[in-house]
Amino acid sequence: MKKHQNPAEWNTNQLKDNWLYWVEELSEETGHVVPAKRIILQTESDPEAMFIFQSWQNMRPEERVKSWKKLLSITQREAENPLPACVQCGECCRRGSPTLYMEDLELLKTEKIPWNQLVTLRRGEPVRHPASGKTFFLVDERIKLREKPGTNTCVFLNETSDVCTCTIYENRPLQCRAQACWDLTAYEQLKDQVYLTRRDIFAEVDVLLDIIIEHDKRCGFEKLHFLFQQLERNRDVANQILDLVAYESHFRNFVGQQLNIPEEIYDLVFGRSFETLISLFGCKIKISGDTRYLEVIGTVEEDPKKR
Ligand code: SF4
Structure with missing residues (x-):
């Protein structure tokens, strides 16, 4: 691990790597409340830290050890005292x-x-x-x-x-x-x-609200969840899942075209398609010639606390 190496032997790039590694750990300790990028931007604008980065290559080994400790203490200070303003770290x-x-x-x-x-x-x-x-x-x-x-x-x-x-x-x-x-x-x-919600956005477009309700009824996630639960016991359910995914895709395209809904707002009107979300159910669709298969790639971890 980089952080156990001796700072006296680092070149400037290694100094930067070790420091970035340490910043990530520091940010993690705050539960990422203070983003690593913010700590970096704040520390890099500190005159003493700037001097350390600029003159590292010409320092003697004992100076490097001292400067590394100094850099850590500046970084710690910046993490504990984030500026009360956006530094545009993104x-x-x-x-x-x-x-x-x-x-x-x-x-x-x-x-x-x-x-x-x-x-x-x-x-x-x-x-x-x-x-x-x-x-x-x-x-x-x-x-x-x-x-x-x-x-x-x-x-x-x-x-x-x-x-x-x-x-x-x-x-x-x-x-x-x-x-x-x-x-x-x-x-x-x-x-x-x-x-x-979509009810607020499309409140004045009755026909669209009806379509949204119909789509949710025919292609609700409850159905997909139910089938995936069955799949754990019975692999034959895979075809029913594939049919539902295909039907949902057909519904959005057919109704979208009939009502002249621009394709670029399908994800707003109908939500994200089943097809694009299938991996979140621990599966992916494989296509071989004209045949589609459902391949199980993992399991979904549910976190009830995050509901
Ligand atoms: S709209 Fe997007 S880019 Fe703009 S502040 Fe919000 S999250 Fe950031």
């Missing part, structure tokens, strides 16, 4: 996109937040908790901003430089405005807010 926005509340409805109506960047998480849907990584099942519907593919990062986070920016900063949702890693007070007060 970590909040990487831990997951925001969930929307009723108060955000105006941002949608005025299209300050485009509809094609929204996604519905339906009741019963398996979701990975951003902090624990565990899968849990939603007890109620949520509307969220999309995340960058394969990550938990909000689509509106601009990460092109060290300092991250929000591309809809002036019109960011309530949860983002309340988020402050140095003070959780405003964030904790969100528990009194009402979550936004």
Whole structure:
């Protein structure tokens, strides 16, 4: 392990690696309340720390040991005293996109937040908790901003430089405005807010509300859960799961086309497709020629505390 090596022998790159490793541990100790990136940005702007990084290569071995200890104490201090302001480290926005509340409805109506960047998480849907990584099942519907593919990062986070920016900063949702890693007070007060649902967004479009209800009835997650429970005892149920997944896909495409719903907002209207979520049930669909197979790849860990 890097941290057991002797600092006197490190070159500048090794110093940086060991320090980053240590910062990660420090952030972990705070339960990631103080993000590692924030500790890094704060420490790197400290004049003494800057001097250590810049002059490390020319230091004598005994100076390096002393400087390493000094660097650790500066870092510890910065972790314990996060600046009461956003340093634009971007970590909040990487831990997951925001969930929307009723108060955000105006941002949608005025299209300050485009509809094609929204996604519905339906009741019963398996979701990975951003902090624990565990899968849990939603007890109620949520509307969220999309995340960058394969990550938990909000689509509106601009990460092109060290300092991250929000591309809809002036019109960011309530949860983002309340988020402050140095003070959780405003964030904790969100528990009194009402979550936004598709009923609120499409309140004036009866036909769409009917379709949403019908889709939930025919392709609800309860059905999928039930079949996966059966699958544990009877592998023949795999075909029923594949049929349901195919039916859900057909429903969204058929109804979407009939009603001229733009494909880019299917994930808002119908929620995420069964097909894209199948891995969260510990399975994947394999295709060989015209035949589709269900392959079991793991089990879903449920975390009731996170419901
Ligand atoms: S909307 Fe902006 S502030 Fe909110 S999570 Fe996305 S990038 Fe961050």
